[in-house]
């Protein structure tokens with residue numbers, strides 16, 4: 295018998311066939327030739343026993359199977375790597391899913407500057423070179439009471455800049471209870487070292503008093519004091535820490551800057567979101583911090599940014615640090631941040647206009663009725679979905695241990711929850727849910743307004759594909 299591989303059509307004949315015309319028109323001849331050759335090679339390799347041969351339903355003499363494989367590969371390659379997904383986890387600031395989705399105004403402002411020239415570093419009044427660091431400053435100082443503000447790439451960058459500016463080649467005092475890992479391998483001691491400062495540990499893991507700082511400050515061992523908000527974990531029981539007020543008094547006496555790494559960037563009263571109290575920049579500054587560092591894309595609900603707030607002279611030193619250039623913020627980010635900050639000018643509406651705040655303050659009953667409507671739509675399409683009370687989270691390393699009571703739907707597929715979860719992730723519009731007790735749960739709190747119908751479609755398709 296002849297070698298079955300000789301029955302495989304030639305690449306040229308496959309690409310030249312009438313049936314290939316639309317694929318060639320869409321992707322270009324060169325790419326189609328390349329993809330068809332890969333398909334032919336895979337089938338040939340399979341016939342030689344190295345796997346990946348024709349599928350049982352494929353007739354290897356039929357040019358269409360190679361064209362199909364090539365089309366699928368080319369379409370797959372067209373799917374962007376970074377794309378929109380539906381967050382049905384109930385975790386509002388999901389770091390893996392890009393943290394804060396932005397307000398409409400922010401998106402519009404970003405689009406406005408993205409494809410055009412801007413006055414990023416140009417002073418329109420004088421017609422000479424300006425500074426990118428003027429944008430957002432007055433909004434930030436108005437909202438927080440800071441004397442000055444500086445925006446860099448993210449809060450981690452802001453912290454490196456602060457430590458490098460005030461502590462390079464010198465010691466920085468940090469409580470042993472605050473030598474934390476913020477997430478993603480970002481550890482305070484390592485950051486400090488990389489910023490060129492020397493860590494001077496004070497106190498113990500559970501208890502640090504102001505007296506512990508006094509010792510190292512009076513011994514002239516440190517050039518600055520860093521206080522780190524334990525945003526992503528809690529210590530309870532026999533604990534004590536020095537307050538910002540106490541540290542500020544100590545620092546002022548010795549002319550040292552007090553840097554407070556706060557993290558979350560909450561600009562409104564946590565009570566308005568139904569959340570427990572969380573220190574805000576305004577509180578820290580009032581209590582005497584010289585520099586406060588917060589994230590733009592956590593509870594501020596803005597773009598990824600590191601917002602530095604504080605005393606004029608200190609912020610000016612940070613702005614002049616050459617490292618600032620390496621951490622600088624992009625125009626599109628600034629536009630989104632500025633537009634978001636403007637929404638805070640209307641405190642009555644901001645919890646509705648900034649999506650992060652809107653999701654956090656969503657009405658429990660409204661969430662329940664959305665979950666019921668979702669379950670009904672799914673049942674209507676033949677999928678059994680149970681309405682369940684769920685427990686989400688604020689996320690983004692904020693509010694550890696705080697559960698966001700919410701509502702969602704739970705489904706059980708015969709192929710199992712893992713298979714359904716995978717099918718949901720692999721859809722044209724990926725949906726990320728959570729597996730709880732062998733069921734797949736979709737929490738409606740983090741499903742953005744207007745996504746409910748798309749979500750039903752995604753579930754239907756995934757349900758079929760899961761088998």
Ligand SMILES: *Cc1c(COP(=O)(O)O)cnc(C)c1O
Pocket residue numbers: 448449450451476522523524525526555556557558588589590591599600690691
């Ligand atoms: C999240 C967080 C950071 C890091 O913020 P990014 O903007 O993600 O770099 C730093 N410090 C604290 C206390 C945080 O919670």
